[in-house]
Amino acid sequence: xxxxxxxxxIESIENAIKGGADGIELCSNxxxxxxxxxxxxxxxxxxKLEEWxxxxxxxxxxxxxxxxxxxxxxxxxxxxxxxxxxxxxxxQEGGIDGIVFGILTTEANxxxxxxxxxxxxxxxxxxxxxxxxxxxxDPFKSLEDCISLGIDKILTSGLxxxxxxxxxxxxxxxxxxxxxxxxxxxxxxxxxxxxxxLKGSGAKEFHVSGRITxxxxxxxxxxxxxxxxxxxxSEYSKSIVDQSKIEAFKQLLNDDN
Numbered sequence: 425x426x427x428x429x430x431x432x433x434i435e436s437i438e439n440a441i442k443g444g445a446d447g448i449e450l451c452s453n454x455x456x457x458x459x460x461x462x463x464x465x466x467x468x469x470x471x472k473l474e475e476w477x478x479x480x481x482x483x484x485x486x487x488x489x490x491x492x493x494x495x496x497x498x499x500x501x502x503x504x505x506x507x508x509x510x511x512x513x514x515x516q517e518g519g520i521d522g523i524v525f526g527i528l529t530t531e532a533n534x535x536x537x538x539x540x541x542x543x544x545x546x547x548x549x550x551x552x553x554x555x556x557x558x559x560x561x562d563p564f565k566s567l568e569d570c571i572s573l574g575i576d577k578i579l580t581s582g583l584x585x586x587x588x589x590x591x592x593x594x595x596x597x598x599x600x601x602x603x604x605x606x607x608x609x610x611x612x613x614x615x616x617x618x619x620x621x622l623k624g625s626g627a628k629e630f631h632v633s634g635r636i637t638x639x640x641x642x643x644x645x646x647x648x649x650x651x652x653x654x655x656x657x658s659e660y661s662k663s664i665v666d667q668s669k670i671e672a673f674k675q676l677l678n679d680d681n
Contacts, residue, residue: 425622425677426629428485428608429665430454432461434468436635436665441476443634443670447485448473449524449552454633454663456494457555460510463517470519487522487552488514497528497556504538511545522549524579526556533561534569543573552577555610558584567597570605577606579631586612587621594625615672634669638662 428447429440432454440448450469451458461469466488473484492499492506499507507525514520523546527535534553543551553570557580560566570578580597582590587609597607609621610631618630640662 427670427673427677428610428629428631429670430458430610430631430633431469431665432458433662433664434465434472437469437472439665439667440634440670441473441484443665443667444674445484445670446629447487447521449487449489449631451489451491451524453494454635457491458489459491459494460489463513466514466517466520470517474519485521487524487550488520489554490514490523490525491554497526497559498530498535499527499538507542508545511542515546515549520549522546522551522576524552524554526554528556528559531561532559534566534573536569536573539569539573539575543575550577551575552579552608554579555581558582558590558611563593563597564600567600567605571601575605577608577629579608579610581609581611582625584611587625588612588617591621591624594621594627598626615669615676618673619676630673632670632673634665634673635663636666636669638664 426446428449429445430449431437431440432452437448450461452461453459469486473486477483490507490510492503525542527538529535553575557566557578563583581587582593584590594609601607606629607627608629608631609625609627613621613630613632622630
């Protein structure tokens with residue numbers, strides 16, 4: 425059983441791998457579901473994972489999110505070009521195990537033509553289709569599309585807001601996949617419900633954030649200014665992976681085995 429952790433900071437990467445994560449999904453701006461991380465972040469993440477491998481003799485897989493913006497998953501020609509350029513940069517950089525992406529049509533089907541191009545361009549990297557899958561009209565057709573495309577993982581909450589609510593669909597997807605692709609539950613998973621979700625779905629891997637919100641280090645604070653819109657995080661707090669939460673997930677898995 426594998427535990428993948430989504431991260432958007434170096435501190436979160438350190439906490440995830442110290443907690444026992446088997447893999448990380450590197451993005452930025454998890455508050456909006458995750459978008460493409462900067463090249464600087466990718467390079468520093470690679471450095472941290474290389475140091476960990478040398479110190480602990482343990483390889484932690486890293487997949488990079490390729491998503492040009494928040495919002496829906498139907499992209500303009502310009503946004504599509506940005507995605508291809510980001511993919512090119514990731515491949516040129518090297519030291520990356522896979523990419524995470526998703527593209528839909530206006531009718532909420534998988535955009536087969538663009539996805540086919542993207543998977544081909546990504547070769548030999550591994551490919552995850554992210555939670556854009558939860559927005560599709562027909563999950564079983566979309567499952568077969570992903571298999572035909574050569575994608576190796578689908579990240580999904582079972583087309584519901586959380587895996588617990590989507591557990592019946594997760595179970596159906598796992599059964600219909602017949603080990604042709606890995607279904608990875610992700611969304612609202614905690615150490616309290618992970619056992620129920622994995623047993624109920626039959627999945628062999630799960631995706632978590634395992635986060636905690638900490639107060640920032642600023643001493644003087646101007647509470648009249650905000651950097652975002654009406655829906656925003658505090659300017660004086662940060663959300664990071666909690667090492668103890670990842671350790672708890674791994675301990676639960678070990679106990680079950």
